Amino acid sequence: MARPGAELPPAETLALWTREQAQLKGRVADWDTEAWQRDPAFAGLQRVGGVDVSFVKGDSAHACASLVVLSYPELEVMYEECRMVTLTAPYVSGFLAFREAPFLVEALQRLRDKEPGLMPQVLLVDGNGVLHHRGFGVACHLGILTDLPCVGVAKKLLQVDGLEKSELHKEKIQLLQRGGDTFPLTGASGTVLGMALKSHDRSTNPLYVSVGHKISLEAAVRLTQACCRFRIPEPVRQADIRSREYIRRTLGLPEPLKLGQERYNWLSISKSTESPPLNLQIHLASPQVHPVHLPPTFRSTWPATPRSPQPSDLHPVINRVADEYHGTTEHLRFQACSLPRDSIAGPRFLGPELAAASTLP
Numbered sequence: 001m002a003r004p005g006a007e008l009p010p011a012e013t014l015a016l017w018t019r020e021q022a023q024l025k026g027r028v029a030d031w032d033t034e035a036w037q038r039d040p041a042f043a044g045l046q047r048v049g050g051v052d053v054s055f056v057k058g059d060s061a062h063a064c065a066s067l068v069v070l071s072y073p074e075l076e077v078m079y080e081e082c083r084m085v086t087l088t089a090p091y092v093s094g095f096l097a098f099r100e101a102p103f104l105v106e107a108l109q110r111l112r113d114k115e116p117g118l119m120p121q122v123l124l125v126d127g128n129g130v131l132h133h134r135g136f137g138v139a140c141h142l143g144i145l146t147d148l149p150c151v152g153v154a155k156k157l158l159q160v161d162g163l164e165k166s167e168l169h170k171e172k173i174q175l176l177q178r179g180g181d182t183f184p185l186t187g188a189s190g191t192v193l194g195m196a197l198k199s200h201d202r203s204t205n206p207l208y209v210s211v212g213h214k215i216s217l218e219a220a221v222r223l224t225q226a227c228c229r230f231r232i233p234e235p236v237r238q239a240d241i242r243s244r245e246y247i248r249r250t251l252g253l254p255e256p257l258k259l260g261q262e263r264y265n266w267l268s269i270s271k272s273t274e275s276p277p278l279n280l281q282i283h284l285a286s287p288q289v290h291p292v293h294l295p296p297t298f299r300s301t302w303p304a305t306p307r308s309p310q311p312s313d314l315h316p317v318i319n320r321v322a323d324e325y326h327g328t329t330e331h332l333r334f335q336a337c338s339l340p341r342d343s344i345a346g347p348r349f350l351g352p353e354l355a356a357a358s359t360l361p
Contacts, residue, residue: 009090014095017095024141028140028211030216032214033215046121047072047119047121048072048235049148050070050123050234050236051066051123052239053100053243063084063087063100064244065083066239067104068080068238072227075227075229079118081107081110082246083103083107087100094133096138101142101145123139123143123150123212124223125212126153126236127139127152128154128158129152129212130152131152131194133158139210140212142212143212147214150212150213152209152211153208153209153232154210155208162187162189163185177198178201179199179228180199181197182196182221193210195210197225199225199228207232
């Protein structure tokens, strides 16, 4: 969501931001305030919002602010707005709201003025709530400014109050077996700041859910899970997809590779210039994932044994791609090719067994 700016604000500005966070923090409600939140099936919940700010590649000042509203429980987009914005405040860790929140608040106000019947009953935010250096992240800030229930959903662990990516933390992640499994994020102070949530059966990395405003942690976790078709909850995922596509269309950028009606990832194995092992490269080409950025490349290592890659070798790589790209690989077909160890001649396909094993449903 955020992208670092070039300069830090003066100390006076940081002090002002810190005081404002401290003042607003006292207004955060970390309990259920709506009847639907206390219902096991969220009866009465009809509209869930998601927000995102996506940046133009190589430009930390120009971005697209996106708001989407999805029906619940169908999770179909009912409303969307994307606008190009110019950010004047620099990115400072712990102060993301001062850089991005004003544009998202304005988007919600325009919706309230134009289509009040489509206002979301809750907002899912790509960022943290009370899981924050000063207990007041962007999800809290948006909640206070809009008076909406807000949930913070972060893809990475913010290491505060003694929370860290320790071996113990990694062991707890390994114990998450299926979608919906959780463990509490308890800081050194003894405070439970959020929950790590395995949001999808195929996800390898958890989400970090925290209270933003006007909702309990228990309801926030249940709602996040209920909104997940893939790793990232659908409101946040759709806001991200649509903001990136809006940037591509607005700036007239070329559409990424598209073959027929399908979108492809290419798994290729290239021969090492030294000795084994070989490197696996995944070149992503999906118009709905990174329409602005050049196709990224992941690297993984085959076992240093004289054998051909097996179908099972692809599984962790596919899972990683699905995690990193918001689950949008469900429509991507993986095709794999390799170079023999003793040759740099053209690629040969590994065969139908590997292709079948690497195709996601």
